[in-house]
Amino acid sequence: xxxxxxxxxxxxxxxxxxxxxxxxxxxxxxxxxxxxxxxxxxxxxxxxxxxxxxxxxxxxxxxxxxxxxxxxxxxxxxxxxxxxxxxxxxxxxxxxxxxxxxxxxxxxxxxxxxxxxxxxxxxxxxxxxxxxxxxxxxxxxxxxxxxxxxxxxxxxxxxxxxxxxxxxxxxxxxxxxxxxxxxxxxxxxxxxxxxxxxxxxxxxxxxxxxxxxxxxxxxxxxxxxxxxxxxxxxxxxxxxxxxxxxxxxxxxxxxxxxxxxxxxxxxxxxxxxxxxxxxxxxxxxxxxxxxxxxxxxxxxxxxxxxxxxxxxxxxxx
Amino acid sequence: xxxxxxxxxxxxxxxxxxxxxxxxxxxxxxxxxxxxxxxxxxxxxxxxxxxxxxxxxxxxxxxxxxxxxxxxxxxxxxxxxxxxxxxxxxxxxxxxxxxxxxxxxxxxxxxxxxxxxxxxxxxxxxxxxxxxxxxxxxxxxxxxxxxxxxxxxxxxxxxxxxxxxxxxxxxxxxxxxxxxxxxxxxxxxxxxxxxxxxxx
Ligand code: FES
Numbered sequence: 001x002x003x004x005x006x007x008x009x010x011x012x013x014x015x016x017x018x019x020x021x022x023x024x025x026x027x028x029x030x031x032x033x034x035x036x037x038x039x040x041x042x043x044x045x046x047x048x049x050x051x052x053x054x055x056x057x058x059x060x061x062x063x064x065x066x067x068x069x070x071x072x073x074x075x076x077x078x079x080x081x082x083x084x085x086x087x088x089x090x091x092x093x094x095x096x097x098x099x100x101x102x103x104x105x106x107x108x109x110x111x112x113x114x115x116x117x118x119x120x121x122x123x124x125x126x127x128x129x130x131x132x133x134x135x136x137x138x139x140x141x142x143x144x145x146x147x148x149x150x151x152x153x154x155x156x157x158x159x160x161x162x163x164x165x166x167x168x169x170x171x172x173x174x175x176x177x178x179x180x181x182x183x184x185x186x187x188x189x190x191x192x193x194x195x196x197x198x199x200x201x202x203x204x205x206x207x208x209x210x211x212x213x214x215x216x217x218x219x220x221x222x223x224x225x226x227x228x229x230x231x232x233x234x235x236x237x238x239x240x241x242x243x244x245x246x247x248x249x250x251x252x253x254x255x256x257x258x259x260x261x262x263x264x265x266x267x268x269x270x271x272x273x274x275x276x277x278x279x280x281x282x283x284x285x286x287x288x289x290x291x292x293x294x295x296x297x298x299x300x301x302x303x304x305x306x307x308x309x310x311x312x313x314x315x316x317x
Numbered sequence: 318x319x320x321x322x323x324x325x326x327x328x329x330x331x332x333x334x335x336x337x338x339x340x341x342x343x344x345x346x347x348x349x350x351x352x353x354x355x356x357x358x359x360x361x362x363x364x365x366x367x368x369x370x371x372x373x374x375x376x377x378x379x380x381x382x383x384x385x386x387x388x389x390x391x392x393x394x395x396x397x398x399x400x401x402x403x404x405x406x407x408x409x410x411x412x413x414x415x416x417x418x419x420x421x422x423x424x425x426x427x428x429x430x431x432x433x434x435x436x437x438x439x440x441x442x443x444x445x446x447x448x449x450x451x452x453x454x455x456x457x458x459x460x461x462x463x464x465x466x467x468x469x470x471x472x473x474x475x476x477x478x479x480x481x482x483x484x485x486x487x488x489x490x491x492x493x494x495x496x497x498x499x500x501x502x503x504x505x506x507x508x509x510x511x512x513x514x515x516x517x
Contacts, residue, residue, distance in 0.1 A: 108439050182340060184415040187439035209416035210339035212444045 003043065004031075008092045009066060018119060018151045019085055020058075023067045026093060030064040036127035037103035037191075037219075040067065041265060043095040044083050049247065049255065053080040054265045057099055058125035067096070070151065072119040079246065100263050103191070103219040105130055110187030111137040113180065115202055117194025118144050121151060123219055124193065128160065139163050141180055143198070146170035178205040193219040220268065224248045225286055227307040233314045234258060235277055249303035253317070260303065260317060267305035274301050274315050281310025326489045330428075330449040333357045333420045340416030341366045345406055345431055347399060348374035349450035350422030351381025357420065358388050368409070369393045372402045372423070379451075403430060410438045422448040426456040426467035429494025442491060453516040457485050458495035465495045470516045473501055473509060482509050485516075 005026040012020040025031060034057055044051045059068035071084040088094065103123050105112060112131060114124045121142055131138045140160055144150040147168055156164050167175040181190065181202075190211070192202040199220045206216045229244050232252075243252040250272055253259045263271040267287030276283070276299050285295040286305040294300050301308070301315070333353045335342065342363055346354045351371060369389050373396065374380035382395045396402035419440065421431050428449070432442040454468040457476075464478030469485055476483050476498065483498030490497065502508050 110439055182414065182416065186410055186413045186415060186417065188415050208338055210336060210418055211415050212441070214441070215415065215439075 003095045003097050006067070006094055006096050008088055008090055008094065011088070011090055014070065014151045015149050017073045017149065018070055019073075020068065020070045021084070021088070023069065023094070023096065024065065031067055032098065033062050033064055034099035034126070035101050036061055036105055036130035037123045038099035038101040038126065039103075039123070039264070040069070040099050041097040041262075042069070042084075043097075044080060044088075046079050046083050046087075049251075051080045051083065051251065052254075052262075052265055053084075056103075056122035056126070058122050060129045061126055062129075068125075070119065070122050102264055102269050103127075103193070103217065105136075105191075106189045106215075106217070107134075108187075109136070109189040109215075111139075111185060111189070113184060113188055113190045114138065114140045115175070115177070115180070115190065115192040115194070115198070116140070116142045117192075117198040118149070119151065120192075120194030120198075120219075121156075122193075124191070125152065127191070128156075132159075139165070139180075141165045141167070141175055143167040143169065143175045143194070177201050178209065181205050181209055181211065189215045189217060191217045191219075196220060220266070220288055224266075224305045225284075225307070227284065228309060230281075230308050230310060230313070232308075233312065234317050235314055236317055243307070248305065249301070249307060253303060258317060262304055265304045267302050270302065272302055272304045274303055274317055275299060276301055276313060277316050278312060278314035279308070279310055280312045281308055283308045283310075283313075324487045324489075326491075327487060328425075328447070328489060328491070330447050333422060333446055333448045335360055335363055336418045336446070338416075339363070339365050339418040340414055341368075342418050342420065343368050343370075343406075343409075343413070344420045345370045345402065345423075346421065347372035347402070347423035347427045347450070348378030348380065349452065350424075350427070350448070351379065351385055353420075353422035353448040353450065354385060355381060355388060367392045370402045370406050371395050372399050372427075373397055399427060399430070403434060406431065407434050407437075410435070419445040420448075421445055423450050424452050424454050424468055425449065426454065426465075426495075429456055430467075432491075433494050455485060455516050456495040457483060457498040458490065458493050459483055459498050461500055465493070466498070469496075470514050471512050472515050473512045474498065 006023040007026050008021055009024045010022040014020045039054045039056045041052050041054050055069040057067055071081050073085045074081045116124050167173040192199050199218045231242050233240050237258045241252050241256045243249050260272050263269045270289040279298050283301055284307045287302040344354055373382045385393055421428050428447050454470045457466045457469045459476040462479035466477040474483050481500045484501040486497045488497045
């Protein structure tokens with residue numbers, strides 16, 4: 001995967017848990033423009049081990065001087081978000097991949113409804129630029145815990161005016177998802193990014209109301225869960241790799257120099273899919289990509305988020 | 318056609334069945350297609366709002382408007398021409414909400430005229446339940462002058478706009494909502510094989 005070195009030009013504490021990082025290229029060149037909803041993967045060298053986390057780009061898609069990401073400190077972090085918060089300072093150098101978009105606006109849509117929960121606002125920050133520039137019809141619904149946790153809410157209020165709706169949990173303000181979806185005109189697309197219960201509530205409400213599936217878009221990057229250590233055997237490279245408790249199978253394969261391709265690193269895109277040739281235990285599937293049948297077959301695994309409990313698992317790589 | 322050979326572009330049609338998850342239902346039918354609507358209401362009268370647009374059958378087609386009026390009640394609108402019905406349908410689209418389900422029954426020409434209108438509102442044809450009424454007649458797109466001749470029952474037809482003699486192919490374009498028609502006597506003008514009814 002092609003990467004580029006970036007320097008942290010500025011850091012802003014946006015909320016008690018969220019920091020906004022402004023990145024410029026170390027070689028002084030311009031970044032490529034991207035499309036709203038894109039993300040980059042940031043590689044961090046934590047004690048000699050490479051962690052990679054995906055973050056949505058938030059700035060204007062045509063701003064090629066700087067890229068902007070926001071990182072929420074995760075309570076049960078494997079180190080990535082804590083590292084970004086505690087160890088990265090202005091002037092630090094990081095490596096990022098070129099932008100990839102798995103959460104694109106559907107340009108055919110006649111109206112776009114964006115639903116964000118907490119830090120799930122980040123992919124919409126760049127999509128809103130696209131929506132406004134194209135003069136598209138849209139609504140934003142943004143739910144967060146308490147007033148001080150509403151990252152970018154003041155900016156959104158002034159930029160989106162009446163199209164932005166805020167729901168602050170601590171003030172008892174609830175987002176009524178079925179009500180929002182039931183009043184949308186034909187040709188509307190809904191996009192949701194946020195915690196799993198919110199994403200599921202949107203998918204469920206849309207299904208109940210009879211929305212066609214291809215009008216419903218979600219981004220739910222699972223932070224890879226930790227688990228027990230396990231070992232895997234690799235058929236093609238003929239070696240054994242140990243996956244420690246605090247790293248993902250994908251990271252273990254990358255550390256061993258045999259990492260498969262990856263895009264979202266959150267169990268959403270399926271790019272990292274591997275065939276399981278032999279298995280004497282159980283796979284814990286944490287992705288949103290494989291079908292239930294594929295999951296229970298035990299023949300496939302998405303190493304970016306899934307783990308196993310076994311003494312022998314032979315992967316086709 | 319060769320046995321076992323299937324043309325992938327040819328659409329498959331189904332039987333109209335209410336979709337369970339829906340906010341509203343819109344049913345559009347023409348002539349003999351009214352039977353599919355009667356069958357729908359045999360299944361049930363859904364709790365969600367229903368609108369039925371029906372084009373009365375003419376002398377060459379069946380007319381179910383009387384039975385439909387009795388069965389459907391004031392959720393039914395009856396029109397004398399396809400044009401009027403499609404126009405009324407189109408004018409209602411801006412007020413319709415997401416979750417509205419669409420059903421259509423009639424000839425292929427009618428079905429695909431409706432699908433093309435719906436596409437303007439980002440409703441994909443795959444989301445529309447389509448039932449073919451009792452005719453195989455085809456809409457035929459003239460690849461030369463780009464006009465579409467509706468309800469063609471023969472293997473060869475004169476284009477309704479440029480009058481070229483078109484051979485009706487099996488190749489169907491979902492985008493145009495029609496079968497492709499190619500000039501048959503382009504090489505030897507006037508040499509037109511026998512015209513037969515094969516899409517009764
Ligand atoms: S990289 Fe996208 S599912 Fe693993």
